[in-house]
Amino acid sequence: MSAVVLALAAGAVIGLALGALGGGGSVLAVPALIYLLGFTPVAATTASLVIVILTSATALSAHARDGHVRWRTGLLFAAAGIGPAMLGGALSARIPAAVLTAAFGVVAGAAALRMLRYRPSAEGVVPARPGRAAAAGAGLGAVTGVLGVGGGFLAVPALVGVLGMRMRKAVGTSLLVITVNSLAALATRVGTVEGLDWAVVGPFVGAAILGAWDGKRLAAKVSGNTLQRIFALVLLTVAAFMLIDAVL
Template sequence: MVTTVAALAAGGVVGLALGALGGGGSVLAVPALIYLLGFGPAAAATASLVIVLGTAATALYGHARDGQVQWRTGALFAAAGLLPAVLGGLLSARLPDWLLTLGFAGVAAVAALGMIRRAPAGRSGEAPAEAPAGEQGGEPGEGAGARRSAPAVVGAGAGLGAVTGVLGVGGGFLTVPALVQVVGLRMRPAVGTSLLVVAVNALVALLARAGGSVPVDWAVVAPFTGAAVLAAWDGRRLASRIPADALRRAFGAVLLAVAALMLLDLAV
């Protein structure tokens, strides 16, 4: 009973993060699975992929219904990460637990610092004014100065796929800044598009682990995922009411504490 309650509570936080920010859920899911629910790092990474896949797909539907998903850009990101995600998933099974924990703590710290740091003017919170008709090309939701550097987008997508495969994190906390800075999307479309990339990467990494030696404890993962899916809807509504900077910094502070806890646990 206690385990189920802990899984439900942790799932709620993960769902809020994914629904509101388009990322950050998996870097909360893995430490919750390890420290609250007693999973090993490898088992937590696999379970996290199941949780993130279900939650991201649900949140994606809501953002797509609101017209906040840039499908072509998301598809390019996701396609670039397919092979690295598969290779990362295969490699993960051969890495020792301490190295996975260290790698995850490092990724969580980078994610936290990125969330806490102030975004460039006009790229966070409310979108700047739309460009005049005829002066704004590409898909709706792009900034007037949107940049489409295909090599940069492909490189970012490949890196995110590798991180997802090895550590079991969706990579949304890195995808959103890349979509804003490299492609030039506004914050809300970047969040929605990130969910597409997260869902595809998680699915591919999970398939790469299928038949492996790490089973999924469905008695814990099922309620965790259910709570996350329900909370993702609230996260989407939360994102429309609270400034993106405030949300991102709050989750960033939590992530920074998680990273410090994991590093301390390795040291002692």
């Protein structure tokens, strides 16, 4: 199977998850780029940021038109992660490939388990705590910078649990946070962008953008919990594979 066909298939799945769940799809971009398309871990994290930025921005516009983005809250949350995202982006090139792969496997596994256990409440609203919100935003930025993922799988639970946001608005707002953090992380990797294989990254991005629109429509027809559990099981399998690969 050609690299372009694999890129199209992987991009479609990632865009679908981003559009439907407000996050999570990007965490599959790095392993897809490494194991399906032959990218190095460093190149994969850079390419992933490009894919995440363009796809998240597209999905964000769709959610914004429906009034499901809290701009002020999302920008404040993202602001706490800009510094850590840039620092993480600068440090990632100095991390050995095996360590980067193992770290990604751990984060992906933790994200999958959180998705399986997480039960969003449509009614429960908790008061926002500025300190916890800043800490959550900073941690999310660091993960984005080092591993090249948008962090939506962490942003949505944080926006609901820490800032008391309703689930539908948390999904839309998380896309704003993902876009800002990913832009900050990519700013430290400008020199590595030119070396990317755009013949593969381009189709990947195109399929992801189209998938994000389909994901938005799918979210209105299928239970969010069902989509989340299916994706979490796939992600858990990928995480186990990456951890085994890093150790052996």
